[in-house]
Amino acid sequence: MSVANEHGSFVQRLKERHGQDDDAARRADRLLDLGSTQASEIRRILPQAESEAIKSAAREAHASQPGGPGLRFHSLAEAGRRGVDLDLLRSTQRSNRHLVDDVLRGEGAFSRGELTVRPLEAPFDWPPMVEPPLAVSTVFHPPFAEGWERASFRQAIGGGSVPTYDSYLDPQWGRLGSRMVAQNHDAGDIDQLNVLHYCGFLVPFTTPNTSPLMITVDLTCLVCEHKISTSDEWGWSEFVAFTQSGVALDVFWEHDDGAPMTEDFRQRFVPGLDASGDGESFPGLKVIVGPGERRSLNFLTDVAFPAGKTVWVFVGMSDFMYARLNDVSIDISMDTAWQLTSLTVTAL
Template identity: 40%
Template sequence: MAADQSIQPARSGAEHPELDMLEAIHEKNQSMAWQSRADALQGLSKTVSKQRNEILSDDLRRKIRTAIMKERSGDVRGPGDRFRSLIAAEQVGVDFSALKKIQDAAHRQVATTFAGASNRFRYSETVVGSSPDWFASPPPIIWTPLPDPNREKVFRPPFMGSWDRFIQNQATGDGRVIANDSYLDGTSRLGSKIVARNHDASDVDIISVRRETGYLVRFKTLRTGILQVKADLQSLYCHHSVVTEDEFGWSDFNASTRSRLVLAVFWNWEDVDPANETSDQWFVAGISCSGDGESYPGDTTQVQPGQRRIVNLYTTMAIEENVKVWIYVGLADEIWAFLNDVSIDIAIDSSWLLNSLSVRSI
C-alpha cells in the first residue's frame, strides 16, 4: 500500500542559542513519536484490509461492480448504486454481520490512536467574547515599583520568538495531502491551512495531517508554584470542512477536525521532552462525523470572524522560584479520516491573532 507521509523540521523566528537547542530536541522527540503512530496506523490499515478481504474478496467486488453497471438505467427515480450494491452483495453471500464487526473494531482502535483517551480534568478555562469586551474593563495588571508575584506579567506583540513547531503529513492508498501551510507571521498571527483528499478510497485508507504554530516568551518565576498562562486570541476566520461520497452499500468512514491550544514550558535543555505540556483539547471542537458517506457536514464556520477567546492554561507541575523558563503557546490544527470505500475532502482553514499572553505563578 503506497503512502504519502512526511514530517518536516520545525522552524522558529527567534535567534537564541537555547531556542536552537529546544528545536533540535523537540524535532528528534516528535519525529520518533510521529513515526511510531504512523507505523501503528499503517499496520492497522493493512490488518483491517486483510480481514475484510477474507469476507469481501477482490473477485466478489468485481462481480458486484459488474452487476451494478448492468442494472444502471437513466431513470433517476429508480434505485441508486448503493441499494443495488447491497442487493448484489447479498446475492453473492457477503457476511454483513462479520464485516460490521471488523469495521466497528477498527473505528474504536483508530479513534483511540488519533484522539487519545478522554480526560475528565481540563487544565484550562475558556472565556468567549467579542472585541469590545476588551475595552469594557481595564487590563488586570497594576504596575508596582518592585516585582509582585501576585501580578501577571503581560506580553504583547511582537513576542520573543515564533515557532512553526510541528508539521505532519500522512495519507495511504490514493490519499493526497493537498496543502499544509502556516499563517505564522512572526508577529502575532498563527494558524494553518491543511487540506487532504482521497477520491478513490477503494480500500481501507487513512488520512492524518497536522500543523502546529505558536509564539514564545521568556519568564522568570517570582515564587514556587504552578504557572497560569492567560492567552487572549481573536479569530480572523475559522473554517472546518468534511465532504464525503460513498462508493458501495457497505461503505463507512470516521473523520474529525480539531484545533487545540497548547501550552509548553521549557527550562531543562538536557531533557528529551518539554518540561511540562498541557492543552485545551477543544479550543475549537471542529467536526466529528461517521457513517456511510451519503451525508456529510460540508463547510462549517466554527468561530465567527472577530470573536475573542481568553483561555487560562495551567501547568501540571510546580516550578521553583527564580527559575527562567521559556513559555510556548500555540495552535495545533489536526484532521484525520479512516475510510472504507468512501471518498473524502477534508480541511481546516483557520487564522487567529494572539493579542497577549499574561503569565504568573500561583
C-alpha cells in the first residue's frame, strides 16, 4: 500500500517545529574540541614557525635536485637535522583516535537487528518470502507518499570544501541515498571534513493488538561506491578518514512528536572504508555493494504499543563521511543509492 496523502502535513509540521536533526552539529562540536586539543599538543612538539621553515628548506632542496628525491625525503631529512622528535609527533597524532571512534561510532537502541544479504545469483524469493498475516501486518511498497529529507550537515574546517552534495530521495520509486564529494588539497595542522545526509520515508501503522513491533526492510542496491584517496608530501603527516552507511529507524507515538517513542536506531548497513596513517597508502575507489544486490533487515522495537494506536514508522538511509587531516591531501566521496522495495510492519 501507499501512504495516504491526507497525512502529508505531518512531515511539514515536524520540520517546522523541530527543524533538522541536531545530532550532527553536536558531534561536529565535539570533534572540533578534540581537534583543537590535538593541534595544541602537536604544536608543542613542532611549532608552526619550525614546520614552515622545514617545508621551505625541503622545497629549496627539491628544486635544486631535478629528478632527485621528493619533498617527503627532503622534509624528513630537514626535520631530523633540526632534532624534531618525529616518533613522539606520530604517537601524539594518533593518541586520540579512540576518542574520535567513541564520538563517531555510536549505536542506537532498538532491541536487535538481523541482516540478510542475498547474492546476485540467488532467486528473487530467496530466502523464501512468506506473506505476513494481514490481521497483524501491513506491507508498504513504492510509491511512498511521504519522503523526508530529515538531516543534512556539511562542514569543511581549514582548506577543504564539499563541492557535491546531492540527495537521491524519490518517493515515487522508493529511492533513497546520496552522492557526496569532499576534498582538501591544502590541509593544515588539524583540518576536518564532516558530511552527513539522512533521508527516508514515513508510513502510518495501526496496531491490531498490544505488542512490540517487528519491522522488516527490503532494499535493492542501485549504486554503492565509496572513495578515499590521499597523498602526503612532508613525511610527518597523519590522517583518519572513513565512510559509513546505515539504515535508520524511528517509531513516533503522535503526529507532532519531535522525539520518537523508541530511541533512534542506526545499524551499519554496508562495510564502509576506514583508513588512517601518514597518507602514503589509501583504499582508493571501491565498489562496496554490487548493483542489484538485495539486503533485508529485521528489527524489533524495545517497547510495546497499545491496540488501536496509530504510530508513524520512519525508515531511512544515513550516509556519513569524515576526515581529520594533518598535512594530508584527500579526496573522499560516497555515491550510494538504494531502492526500498518493501517495508513490512508486524504486531507480534
